[in-house]
Amino acid sequence: MALDNRKKEVLQAIVDDYVANCEPVGSKALIDRHDFMVSSATLRNDMAELEQMGYLEKPHTSAGRIPSDKGYREYVDSLMKVDKLSDEEGKEIKEKLSVSFDEIASLLKAASSALADQTGYISLAVTPKLTSSYLTQLKMLMIEPGKVLVVVVLSAGVVKNRMVRIPDFLTQEQVAQIGNAVEQGLSGMPLSEISLITVATAAKGNQKVELPDALLNQVLYEAYTAIKQADNLDVYMQGKHRMLSLPEFSDTKRAQGLFDTLSHDGLVAGYVDEVTKQDEKKEYMIRIGQEITLEGLDECSFITTTYNVGGKVAGNIGVIGPKRMEYSKVISQINFVRMMIDEKLKQP
Amino acid sequence: MALDNRKKEVLQAIVDDYVANCEPVGSKALIDRHDFMVSSATLRNDMAELEQMGYLEKPHTSAGRIPSDKGYREYVDSLMKVDKLSDEEGKEIKEKLSVSFDEIASLLKAASSALADQTGYISLAVTPKLTSSYLTQLKMLMIEPGKVLVVVVLSAGVVKNRMVRIPDFLTQEQVAQIGNAVEQGLSGMPLSEISLITVATAAKGNQKVELPDALLNQVLYEAYTAIKQADNLDVYMQGKHRMLSLPEFSDTKRAQGLFDTLSHDGLVAGYVDEVTKQDEKKEYMIRIGQEITLEGLDECSFITTTYNVGGKVAGNIGVIGPKRMEYSKVISQINFVRMMIDEKLKQP
């Protein structure tokens, strides 16, 4: 059974009011704050039906109604109007991201920070998944005998480095040589295709490398781990403490449950990934309350979207707030930040 | 007026009990739980005097006593016995730090994580202050035209890198050349002595660098900023969310005040620095309640200690917990972790 027009308006009004005040909405308050051309009794009937259909809930008999997860879902799917960001706010965000960023990591940090400040909720930014990007450079710098810094440069401008240990008697030249050989052999190869075998093939196909096999393998193994760990996702999360000022988290237990889960970066990153796959092709992904499969987030909503690096590689940014969040505002903020990131990462 | 022996025992017993239960301690409870050879009335007299001297406080007339900041101070300064870490616990920490760490950053992250797990409080680790360390290597790697990765290697094995922009028409060789010139000119120089001028002198004294002055200066400026930012302190903090389960932070307002302050890494790092200077030469530094000049931490205690890198450079690790923390245990845990770090950083 579909919702008639007035019921839609009623639901919308209830969500709006509840978002604003965090207090159950009664029929009278509704009449007072909105221009319904009917009486409160009529609204009461509508509200009773909306409740029966599962869009509303009553905390207890003699309180007003609050939206259920299904109610919020209906709201974000078809009721709310996503308004454009005010010029002012756009300007503020732009300013925060106006510094020039030469590494994706710092751009994402700044974006997450701006998003947290702007929304007042928890923001997060996940570094791009690099499996589809390819190796462009690999340098091995001897820091001291036995210690080598492997610098891995990927397409899309991502740079990672890792310190590894090698036998101390190898010289700077030998090590650099190996690095060059691997770089030449692998450059242009997608990260997902790089394995210990391809690394070895690359190095051993090169005439200049002259080392006993066992020794060479040891160094190559370290180079390989350095390349592989470049694919690790980093998560930047900010604004957690702001949730404590919301009435829904005035109960410390709840806040603790939330923070416990959020302290596991990997969990969150994995969830974002999952959601992104489910809602492929959508401009943004929303999960509300119980829809979120992470523990402790059932009083929250989760909005994410995908940014692009040079058209191919993609990462995510998002916001975690209370179910009772200002969806349309947050969506326009997230979208704006995404656009800014896309733009900054377009031209290399 | 000094405390007589029994008063010391009473204060110690009260702190111990309050730490264990977070409930005001009364004279009867004290008799029950400890073997005082006097009556509760005698203890009452002692407690009244301890209160007058400022070591104890009453939440209200008909409750027991709780230690004041001064009481805790007396306790940590002369009453508690710092017991050695149990073998078990030592083993647990050792295990957590047993992986081989090739960068200080990862060792500190692991140490902070171990400390948070082990104490159940907030742990932090600050990277070493590098002003007294010196430059050993500086490499400039061209990532793509116009973009150069500057890798700065300092004594004590600290490696930092930063992406900078330069004019696009410079070649890999030119850039590497400049990097080499700077490295040769500056290697061995303490970070604190490196300035834009010394960088320029180093580069221009080298015959091989042949570039118009204006252009060269531009590149050198970028190299300089990269070197300078290597001195930034990083702060690793973990276990914040655990504070929410403590009764003293069941009031969300308090928790929020704490988290607000802790979200400013710089503030905390600065404070640690200050405390370290004040208590130079001490094995560990303790600040209790109001002694802490950071906002929102007046219900907390702060314990820090200093680790050493190769004898010269030093950074800090620490724990933030409630005033009512198990001081002796935490101190032995912190000390143990510091020893582990010292050991790992001794041999290069």
Next chain:
DNA sequence: TTTAGCACTCGAGAAGATAGAGTGCTAAAC
């Protein structure tokens, strides 16, 4: 289908009552 009217429900908050842990003081005992 809408509306006015009304009895009913239920939680929030005020007010009062009670229990009990703990205190401080006094006067006697050591």
Next chain:
DNA sequence: GTTTAGCACTCTATCTTCTCGAGTGCTAAA
């Protein structure tokens, strides 16, 4: 001088009771 028993007093935490009022659902009329 120090310690102790005894006792009246204080204050909070908790429980119960009560009332208020916002909000509801139902009925019957418009």
